[in-house]
Amino acid sequence: MKIVMIVGLLLVSSINWASIDAYEFQSLEKEQQFRQIITELRCPKCQNQNISDSNAGLAKDIKDRAYELILAGKSNAEITDYMVDRYGNFITYRPPLTASTYVLWFGPFVLALLALIIFVVVKIRQQNNPPAELKQEQHQQVSQLLKKLEDLEHKR
Amino acid sequence: MKSLKWLLFGLPLLGFIAMAFLFFNALGSDPSLLPSARLDQKIPAFELETLAQPGAMVSTATVKGPLLLNVWATWCPSCQLEHPMLLELAKAGIPIVGLNYKDERAAALKYLELHGNPFQYNIFDQKGSLGLDLGVYGAPETYLVDAEGVIRYRHVGVVDPKVWTQVLWPRWQAMGGFDPQSTAAGDKP
Numbered sequence: 001m002k003i004v005m006i007v008g009l010l011l012v013s014s015i016n017w018a019s020i021d022a023y024e025f026q027s028l029e030k031e032q033q034f035r036q037i038i039t040e041l042r043c044p045k046c047q048n049q050n051i052s053d054s055n056a057g058l059a060k061d062i063k064d065r066a067y068e069l070i071l072a073g074k075s076n077a078e079i080t081d082y083m084v085d086r087y088g089n090f091i092t093y094r095p096p097l098t099a100s101t102y103v104l105w106f107g108p109f110v111l112a113l114l115a116l117i118i119f120v121v122v123k124i125r126q127q128n129n130p131p132a133e134l135k136q137e138q139h140q141q142v143s144q145l146l147k148k149l150e151d152l153e154h155k156r
Numbered sequence: 157m158k159s160l161k162w163l164l165f166g167l168p169l170l171g172f173i174a175m176a177f178l179f180f181n182a183l184g185s186d187p188s189l190l191p192s193a194r195l196d197q198k199i200p201a202f203e204l205e206t207l208a209q210p211g212a213m214v215s216t217a218t219v220k221g222p223l224l225l226n227v228w229a230t231w232c233p234s235c236q237l238e239h240p241m242l243l244e245l246a247k248a249g250i251p252i253v254g255l256n257y258k259d260e261r262a263a264a265l266k267y268l269e270l271h272g273n274p275f276q277y278n279i280f281d282q283k284g285s286l287g288l289d290l291g292v293y294g295a296p297e298t299y300l301v302d303a304e305g306v307i308r309y310r311h312v313g314v315v316d317p318k319v320w321t322q323v324l325w326p327r328w329q330a331m332g333g334f335d336p337q338s339t340a341a342g343d344k345p
Contacts, residue, residue, distance in 0.1 A: 044293035047188060057258065058293055061284050086291040088193035118163065125160070 023067050030070055037066050037076045040094070044087045062091075192299075192310035193291050199225075199305050200289035207256050207264055207278035214279055221301040222333035223251040224324075226275070226315075227287065229259040230267045232295040238314040239271050245320070246274035249334060254278035257287050257295050300324065302331040 025031040038052035043059040051059040051066075062083065069079045083091045095101045134142070194200070203215040219225065226242060228235040246252050254275035256264050261280060268275075281287055290299070293312075300309040309327045311319060329335065 044190060044291075057284075061288055065288055084193065086193055086289060087293065088190055088291070090190050122160065 023063075025070075033076055034067060034070055037070070037079055038063055040076070040080065040092065041066070041083055042091050042093055044091055050093070189312055190291075190293065192307065194307050195310070197307060199301065199307060200286070202279075202281075202286040202289065204286060205280045207254070207261060207280040210261070214277065216305065219253060219279075219301060220305050221251070221303055222328070222331055223253050223276075223301050224328075225253050225255055225299040225301050227255045227257050227290075227292050227295045227297040227299075229257045229295050230263045231259065234314050235296045236271070238296055238316065239274070241315050241317065241320065242274035243272050245315075250328075251276055251334070253301075255286065255290075255292075256280050257292060258282065258284040298324070300327055300331060300333075 023031075023034060025034065035052075039050045041051045041062060043049050043051045043054040043056055043062070045056045045058045046054050049059075051062050066079055066083075069082060074082070080092050080094075089095055089098075095104060097105055199216050199219055201216050203213055206212045206214055224245070242252060252274050254277070256278045259280075259282065261282070264278070264280075268278075279286065284292070290307075296314060298311045298315050299307050302308050308331045309324070311323060313319075315324065
């Protein structure tokens, strides 16, 4: 009896799972296109989930609409534009180049360039100003200090 | 060598100031509030039944303001929260059109009977298709629609007296909305 129940439950769960993925396509190409677009669109309701991961009702609505648009022969770029028209740039994980996203797009390159400039400047300065030569008496001072140090260590 | 030292201390300091500025600006702003992508655009084309009468259609041409377009549903607790405010606004003469969003007709009608009906009429958007075209991402949402049927503002969340007086009312006046004060002797809504 228990086994029957377990098998029954397993069957039910597999039916539920299938209903989530009940989008049918005539071609593998379109199905792959669908799988791609639903990972690239962000669910407006849930901040940081794509509509593929999200169980929100809104995510399903957007998936449904994307499905219809794919069947109508739209490309993923067109579908993204379509959704941006409705939900704004928030919906895409690839923010377009606008004044407010310049920092996002160019910031890393600017920082890398800055680091490179600083590195080069430091190197050039080091080459131009080699450490000054020591005078004779300074040499003696250094060797005396080194000797003292050695003696200290011997005592230990 | 002096300028190098300046760099060594100045850069992190500059970075710190920039970050502090950024974070301070982000304080108090709710990242879940999205600006509407439909601002200053006409209400997207649609043709849907009204809530009250199956078969009676409303379309884009019908929705000419100035009016409030309120997105609501019986499954939305916050909508119940703002319902008394909507009733008050309607009583003061502000025209409100409802967009009954992804709801059941019977439940919605019963709800209006029970709690009162502030709406001139309701667009019955059972599948959420107009909702999607409008960019609705959570009820309640309230749109200010002007005389040309153009969306002038969207408020996401509950309309309470504070939101009304501080956010919606100035914009309502700016787009030439009917002023209840000028005709009715009643209180300012």
